[in-house]
Amino acid sequence: MDNLKKTPLYDTHVALGGKIVDFGGWALPVQYSSIIEEHKVVRNAVGLFDVSHMxxxxxxxxxxxxxxxxxxxxxxxxxxxxxxxxxxxxxxxxxxxxxxxxxxxxxxxxxxxxxxxxxxxxxxxxxxxxxxxxxxxxQSADWAQLALQGPLFMEVLEKAGVEGTIPTKNYTFKEHVLVAGVDCLVSATGYTGELGVELYCAAKDAPKLHEALMEAGREYGILPCGLGARDSLRFEAAMPLYGHEITADITPVEADLMFAIKLGKEDFIGIEALKEPRKRIRIGLKLLDKGILREHYEVFVGDKQVGFTTSGMPVPTLEGSHAMALVDVDAADSEEFTVVIRNRKLRAVRTPLPFYKRG
Amino acid sequence: MTPNDRYYTKDHEWILVEGNRAKIGISDHAQDALGDIVYVELPDMDATYDAGESFAVVESVKAVSQIYTAVGGRVVEINEALNDQPELINSDCYNQFIAVFEFENLNTNELLTAEQYEAFVSEG
Incomplete structure (x- = not known):
């Protein structure tokens, strides 16, 4: 672990009992208490993530x-x-x-x-x-980033003390807002499918900001949250993760991110390739048999392999096991799929994305 | 505490021998490392395994973990409660066996005592 990169909050994670893992060369907590508890607290109250590695x-x-x-x-x-x-x-x-x-x-x-x-x-x-x-x-080394996510995020910010305006409209931000006395760029964004903000501050201010938000959030049941819950929350909201739903071999058209691809634009790198009809598409699968879908399982229709799962994991908010999969366009509307888990063929059906939508 | 009435393996299973039967489960270190356990794939009754073979799978939120038997033999009992409540392993790992094997020979040379196992875990 000694050769891993550390965020300015490494000591904070260790002090809070975070289970530190190697995440793409970064020493970061996968969880503190339990991924399920941390997932639920973001859906029902509020959680705090260190995403300074971004x-x-x-x-x-x-x-x-x-x-x-x-x-x-x-x-x-x-x-x-x-x-x-x-x-x-x-x-x-x-x-x-x-x-x-x-x-x-x-x-x-x-x-x-x-x-x-x-x-x-x-x-x-x-x-x-x-x-x-x-x-x-x-400038990555100069910045820290904290994600405060969940329906009670605003209560926590106000309790911590705000000088300036917190942006409320999705995908807007304000610079130089003081949160608990720390100069922040406050962004109404997140990677959980829940309301919340992402706070960018100077790397040196991160421990102070983290501590102040945890303290302010205590009465709202705040929990520090690790990468495990970050992954399960984004998965439930069907947000793509690089290396899974999109890669150097998977186009954003195949990943069905059409809202962010403007083929009417005059020119951009990749436009000609993206204009071609897609051969594969990202879909949601729900397992009918007992078991747990994970990434990189083969997906079949009948005897023909039509694709593979790109993300899958148990999530507490959903009944049954779900996965996102990349499958041949021709097979996407099949009535039933089979997924191979350790040489067993289990039945699955297509289900709409996202799996979870904020009510 | 690590119960001293049974053996352990370096794969973090425990083996409780009663006559010619061996109960097998996973250690506290194993359940803690896995985190929230959400699924256990139990072996079939009467299935036979050689020592060292994988006979079950325990899945947590983040990980898939094969469980090995240090004892060759036939499965004579499975813990069916784990089908609906796999999390019992998190809360009570030393009372929640995964399966019971009936064996003819037991080779304990490779197995660890509670004390040896604790030393093995603390070495990391």
């Missing part, structure tokens, strides 16, 4: 807008300062480089938040595609 790349220069329009699949023309936009980033063949959040700080000034394990790859990819007056700076 990468932050600052983009400036007078060609920033044109550069982004070229490298991302979404259209950022309508973005204004204070808005956030989700977008895949593609290779020319349509395979996925990453999925990222774009924060528009000011005209020609954007913050790009990328997946931890892709930070260096993304930075190099962006630098390779840069043209004209574009400056990219990997």
């Amino acid at each position: 990468g932050e790349i600052m983009l400036t220069g007078s060609n920033s807008f044109a550069f982004l329009q070229k490298v991302v699949t979404n259209d950022i023309t309508s973005m204004k300062p204070g808005r956030v936009r989700y977008t895949p980033v593609c290779y020319p063949n349509g395979g996925t480089v990453d999925d990222i959040l774009i924060y528009m700080i000011a005209p020609e000034h954007y913050l790009l938040v990328v997946n931890a394990s892709n930070t260096e790859k993304d930075y190099e990819w962006f630098c390779k595609q840069a043209f004209g007056d574009v400056a990219l700076e990997n």
Whole structure:
């Protein structure tokens, strides 16, 4: 564990009893108490995640807008300062480089938040595609990020003390809001399918902010939450995870992220490939037999393999076992599927995504 | 505490011998490492296994774990309560066996006592 990267909150995790694991080179807690308890507390009350391992790349220069329009699949023309936009980033063949959040700080000034394990790859990819007056700076080490998620998140923020305005509209943000005296960029975003905010602050301020939010949240039943619950919450909400639903070999069209792909845009890297009819599509599966669906299980219709599961795990909010799977388009509407688990063929049916929607 | 009425393996199973029968379950260290247990795939009654074979699967929220028998033999009892309440292993691992094997020969050379097992776990 000694050669792993640590977030500014490593000592906090250890002190809170976090079970530390190697997550793509980062020493992070998979859970503190129990993944199920942590999952439920986010659905019913509020939980606090350390997501400081995420990468932050600052983009400036007078060609920033044109550069982004070229490298991302979404259209950022309508973005204004204070808005956030989700977008895949593609290779020319349509395979996925990453999925990222774009924060528009000011005209020609954007913050790009990328997946931890892709930070260096993304930075190099962006630098390779840069043209004209574009400056990219990997600021990941300077930033910490805490995700406060769950229906009672606002109560916790107010109790901790806020100077400034907390953004309430989804996918908007405010800079320089003081939360418990810490200068934060507060973003109305999350990766749980629940209401909440993500708080970006200076790395050195993270322990103070974490402690203040845990203290303020005590009366609301707050729990520190690990990567296990983060994964099960995003899975239930059918949010894609890089390396699973999208990879260098799986396009965002196959992953059915059409809301973030603007094929009407003049040009972007991968557009020609993404315009081709997709051969595979991401669907939801529900197991009829007893067992637990996991990632990378083979999916059959009759005797023919039609795809594989991309994510699967038990989740406390759902009855029965579910998985997301990538299957041949022709087979997607089959009445029944079989999934092979340790040489046993178990029956499954297609079920709509997301598995969970906030009520 | 690790009960000293039984043997342990380096795969974190316990083996409680009663006559020519061996009850097999998993240790406290194992259940804690797995976290919330949500599914147990029990062996079939009367199935036979060689020593060292996997005879059951325990799944937690995050992990799939094979369970091995250190005792070759025939399955004569399974803990069916685990079908509906797999979490019993989390709450009471030393009283919740997975299966009982009937054996003809028992080789204890490779097995650990409670004391040896605790030392093995603390070495990490």
